[in-house]
Amino acid sequence: TVTTDEMPTRIVSCSPSLTEMVYAMGIGDNLVAVTDYCDWPAEVNDRKTDGTLASVGGYFTPSVEAVLAAEGDLILIDKGVQAQMDMLPLLDNADQNYIILDKGTTFDEVYKAMLMVGEICWVKEEAEDLIDSMNDRLAAIDDQIGDDEIPSLAFAVWLDPIYPSGNGTFAADVMAHAKGVNVYSDLTGWP
Numbered sequence: 001t002v003t004t005d006e007m008p009t010r011i012v013s014c015s016p017s018l019t020e021m022v023y024a025m026g027i028g029d030n031l032v033a034v035t036d037y038c039d040w041p042a043e044v045n046d047r048k049t050d051g052t053l054a055s056v057g058g059y060f061t062p063s064v065e066a067v068l069a070a071e072g073d074l075i076l077i078d079k080g081v082q083a084q085m086d087m088l089p090l091l092d093n094a095d096q097n098y099i100i101l102d103k104g105t106t107f108d109e110v111y112k113a114m115l116m117v118g119e120i121c122w123v124k125e126e127a128e129d130l131i132d133s134m135n136d137r138l139a140a141i142d143d144q145i146g147d148d149e150i151p152s153l154a155f156a157v158w159l160d161p162i163y164p165s166g167n168g169t170f171a172a173d174v175m176a177h178a179k180g181v182n183v184y185s186d187l188t189g190w191p
Contacts, residue, residue: 002097004074007122012072014062014084017104019044021114022076025126033070035059064090072096074120079103106173107134138177145179153180163190 012033013019019038022028028043033054038044047053054070057063059078064087067075075096077084080103091098099120101113111131118127153175155165165171166187175182184191 002074002099002120004097004120004122008072008074008097008120010070010072010074011121012056012067012070012075013038014056014067014076015059015078015081015101016040017110018076018078018101018113018117021117022121024130025114025118025121025123027121027123027126030121032072033066035062062087067091068094068096074098076101076117080105103170105168105170107138107177110170141178148179151180152183153178154183157190166191 007027007030009030010032011022011027011030013022013031014035016035016038019031019034020040022031023041023043028041031053033056034044034048035058036055037059044053048055054066056066056070060081060083062084067087068091075091075098077088077098077100079085079100085100088098088100099116101116102109104110104113111134114127114131115124118124155171155175157163157165157171164184164187165175165182166184166189167182168188169190172182172185
């Protein structure tokens, strides 16, 4: 359980999606450290270059030493990354505040994470507005698609070797919202 008596002003993000979420809620300036893979919005790269944003290492290989050195008052952890979960006992020993967020394999999981970040970072209204905006955009896409023929879709996160998107991934949820059929629906995760 984490409570905040005031807005966290030194946030460490251990995931590109969480970094983007923080910026989308208008509190990107509160980030003090992110992963090497965080590169959006463009301001992230600018801040890395000018030294106002530190790196905690890779998404799958974070450095607990770098996380601690950032002196964050809140650390955002991606539950879907074992290396991040392995840091938790060390963060506990150092009395660090952190929240563990679901990987975001569906829009509902993403919305839940947004609400949690919004609440703990004192920007709950901004989080709710962001979710409303996303739902409005999904509804507009749904209206535009209409009842056309259902296409077969495939998504690969990497090509050499190929990692297609099976069920239980955010890409699969996007395909479902696009009224498409995932050709890899018989697989799970990123085989």
